[in-house]
Amino acid sequence: MTTTSTPPQTIETTASHDGLLERIKSMQSVWILGVLVVIVAVFGALSPTTFLTAGNITNIAQNVSIWAVLAVGMTFVIITSGIDLSVGSVLVVSSVVAAKSMDAMGGQGWSTALIGLVLAVIVGLGWGILNGFLVAKAKVPPLIVTLGTLSVALGIAQIITGGLDIRAAPDVLQDNIGYGRLAGIPAITIIALIVVVVGGIVLHRTRFGRYTYAIGSNEVSARRVGINVDRKLIQIYALSGLLAGFAGILSLAQYGTTTIAGQSLTNLNVIAAVVIGGTSIFGGQGSMFGSMVGLFIPAVLQSGFVIIGVSPYWQTVAVGTILIAAVYVDQQRRAAATRGKGVSTA
Amino acid sequence: MxxxxxxxxxxxxxxxxxxxxxxxxxxxxxxxxxxxxxxxxxxxxxxxxxxxxxxxxxxxxxxxxxxxxxxxxxxxxxxxIEVVHQDLALAPHLDSAENMFLGRELMRPGLLGKLGFMDNSAMRQKAAVAFSELGSAVRSVVVPVGAMSGGQKQSVAIARSVAWxxxxxxxxxxxxxxxxxxxxxxxxxxxxxxxxxxxxxxxxxxxxxxxxxxxxxxxxxxxxxxxxxxxxxxxxxxxxxxxxxxxxxxxxxx
Known part of the structure; x- marks a missing residue:
């Protein structure tokens, strides 16, 4: 690559002929954003005075915050065509280790909270590295690896605690992070938003993100061009574990207790959100924005059904249906794209 | 010779x-x-x-x-020395510029580059130059390779190898x-x-x-x-x- 002359007009080098609107329209996640808008509009119309209030909207945002942190890591993992079933258990074991240690230290101040945070993140990171090592080096399929660590991590959490939740979050953690607000927005939501934005930038703007897509798109090609695929995979699973650990401390702050029995479906809910948001389970495709849209659909349905007086159990029915529909539509788009219609016109 | x-x-x-x-x-x-x-x-x-x-x-x-x-x-x-493999070894979800520079990304200058930020526009420009010099059938460097015809994919793979x-x-x-x-x-x-x-x-x-x-x-x-x-x-x-x-x-x- 020594040439520096300007390219001729015949080869398109930017997407700039598309405005921002066009670019958003071309995203896989756009139609699912439409679904979310419709859901919000329907509930808004049915119950304008309760559903579309600042209080309810903050409530929904607060409910998705912890899952959002997990979804960031999950998006990376699924784009590599992997899966991480262990996030819920890693969250639990991280929060158990943190709670137990903070309990032993006994303080209610920031120093105790900080130790808890560091421990939770380290424990999460450790599980993530283990997952990544088994996937990349031992070549065990990610589904099996993380199904195994799901079980092992949860078991260890139960051994440590004897199966009983530990109520031990320092006051500063609960007051400032769990219940705290900044300009009316829950602190936990702000923290999650920062994680999501940073995660999105790393995924879409950096070389790390580019390699994440490349590995999921064609692992052989990634290896041939000299990418250290094994190391990248370990890093990506480590990231997912680290974020699960971080979510563990957020969960302690929000609920004031470890939630040993309460996370058994967390992994599936997060995976469903990421997939609804347009991330392909076959890898190579997906966006952080889509995952966030996918996360809000179940949360909005839950809140809406409660408000309009429909049994909230319908939420699980609706989410499952949307999941299948979302993947079906994605498959159709993919098929259309490979027929040569162009992926950006669907 | x-x-x-x-x-x-x-x-x-x-x-x-x-x-x-x-x-x-x-x-x-x-x-x-x-x-x-x-x-x-x-x-x-x-x-x-x-x-x-x-x-x-x-x-x-x-x-x-x-x-x-x-x-x-x-x-x-x-x-x-570069090889264009029969299976082309392209990443179908990435566009031709991304494929061309895969593993050899051009980074942004300064701190941003150190943080891992890529110079996408420079890569696209250079890819476009490379394609046009080879008389390639590629008409856009921002379309995913998976959506291209067999000939276009082949020319992306060749252009990538020729570039290096x-x-x-x-x-x-x-x-x-x-x-x-x-x-x-x-x-x-x-x-x-x-x-x-x-x-x-x-x-x-x-x-x-x-x-x-x-x-x-x-x-x-x-x-x-x-x-x-x-x-x-x-x-x-x-x-x-x-x-x-x-x-x-x-x-x-x-």
């Missing part, structure tokens, strides 16, 4: 199969050498051995006159899956690359394509080079004869 890249007496055995049996090979700068042979003649093994994808049992490889040893494909890339190869370019069956127009395009591209002074090694089953574009033709049979012809002086019949052994001519003049 001095020999740029040469293999002498390469042997490689897989169990009881002697894939390479004291095979020789040579290519000069600025020429297209076609490597032909029947299935199992050892073409792929030879190319793998020459590009750091396979260890050899005996023999030596000379690059610019001195012995060289590649342990990984990366070693071969380092000295300017400054000495030797190997092409493994580049026209096997292409239509008439696309094939013509690829053959033109090969000539352009040769005219830049690169050594081009073309592996192909298509004798007419070989005769159209190659300067010399080297024939492999049963793991060794059995003949070398000047393309201008030979014919499809002669090449097929050498490939199948009907014509038992050893190391033809060239």
């Amino acid at each position: 001095s020999t740029l890249f040469e293999a002498r007496n390469l042997s490689r055995r897989f169990g009881r199969v002697q894939a390479l049996d004291h095979a020789d090979f040579d290519v000069n700068a600025g020429e297209v050498v076609a490597l032909i042979g029947d299935n199992g003649a050892g073409k792929s093994t030879l190319v793998k051995a020459l590009t750091g994808n396979l260890e050899i049992d005996e023999g030596e490889i000379l690059f610019e006159g001195s012995p060289i040893h590649f342990t990984t494909p990366h070693d071969a890339s380092e000295v300017g 190869a400054n000495k030797v370019l190997f092409l493994d069956e580049p026209t096997a899956a292409l239509g008439v127009v696309q094939t013509k395009n690829v053959l033109e591209t090969i000539k352009k690359v040769r005219d830049r002074g690169l050594a081009v090694v073309l592996i192909s089953h298509s004798m007419p394509h070989v005769l159209e574009v190659a300067d010399r033709v080297q024939v492999l049979r049963l793991g060794r080079r059995v003949a070398t012809y000047r393309a201008a002086d030979t014919s499809v019949e002669e090449l097929v004869g050498a490939m199948t052994g009907a014509l038992d001519k050893k190391e033809g003049a060239a």
